[in-house]
Amino acid sequence: MNSAANITDWDDYSLSFQSVMPSQMLALNREVSSYMSGEVADYGCGAGKIIPFLAQQAGVTGYIGIDSAAEMVAKATWMAAKFPQMDSRLICEKIENTTLPPVGSALSINSHYTWPDTKAILQQIYRQLRPGGLFVLATINRNIDMARLLGEAEVEMIAHPHWQQFKDHNMKISQNDGLTLKSLNELISEVQSVGFSVVEAHQKLYLGGLNFLVLEKN
Numbered sequence: 001m002n003s004a005a006n007i008t009d010w011d012d013y014s015l016s017f018q019s020v021m022p023s024q025m026l027a028l029n030r031e032v033s034s035y036m037s038g039e040v041a042d043y044g045c046g047a048g049k050i051i052p053f054l055a056q057q058a059g060v061t062g063y064i065g066i067d068s069a070a071e072m073v074a075k076a077t078w079m080a081a082k083f084p085q086m087d088s089r090l091i092c093e094k095i096e097n098t099t100l101p102p103v104g105s106a107l108s109i110n111s112h113y114t115w116p117d118t119k120a121i122l123q124q125i126y127r128q129l130r131p132g133g134l135f136v137l138a139t140i141n142r143n144i145d146m147a148r149l150l151g152e153a154e155v156e157m158i159a160h161p162h163w164q165q166f167k168d169h170n171m172k173i174s175q176n177d178g179l180t181l182k183s184l185n186e187l188i189s190e191v192q193s194v195g196f197s198v199v200e201a202h203q204k205l206y207l208g209g210l211n212f213l214v215l216e217k218n
């Protein structure tokens, strides 16, 4: 386990993480979902916050969420049960140790920055995707200004019972110098080196602090 994973105690974070959804996160989940189709694999699915959005997405036929934190998977399982119209499966396992049947599309939101070997995991995601399938990779970058982002979210969330916990945990994560934070160009080079083509790349969300890539397996 790398130092980033030690400091980011995902189990402890799971309750506030699931219940707090500031508009920046809402926009991110909506945009990622809009690219998904077929059976969707979610790498580092956390509490399954994207499940309600995928369940509304025409063309999505199923969902597989993978996460190594047991409490996150328990919460994602609860979330999946709320949307029985989508066939869902949750796997409590490291992405590195997971074998999946080929999937139609894939996503990973804010998980890449804690992976011990980002290139090896991206290679694995590439192998598990059907040719022509899309993979949306979203991960915070070096420009992330967490204090400002949380300040903006506070006006929406201040009375939420888990807001303070959510805020404290996010500040702790952003102060962790063990995170892998890449520029957009560095991330593009990495995904191209494993074979992905870049369909779209931007930093419009999280006040410029998030790399958002839409990738295709050729």
Ligand SMILES: C[S@@+](CC[C@H](N)C(=O)[O-])C[C@H]1O[C@@H](n2cnc3c(N)ncnc32)[C@H](O)[C@@H]1O
Binding pocket: 010, 043, 044, 045, 046, 047, 048, 049, 050, 066, 067, 068, 069, 072, 093, 094, 095, 096, 108, 109, 110, 111, 114, 115, 116
């Ligand atoms: C910030 S949370 C994001 C959760 C979710 N993608 C979302 O945006 O709501 C990061 C998640 O990645 C998971 N994670 C990090 N490294 C992982 C790995 N190597 N294998 C499986 N899960 C991992 C953590 O357990 C955590 O739940």
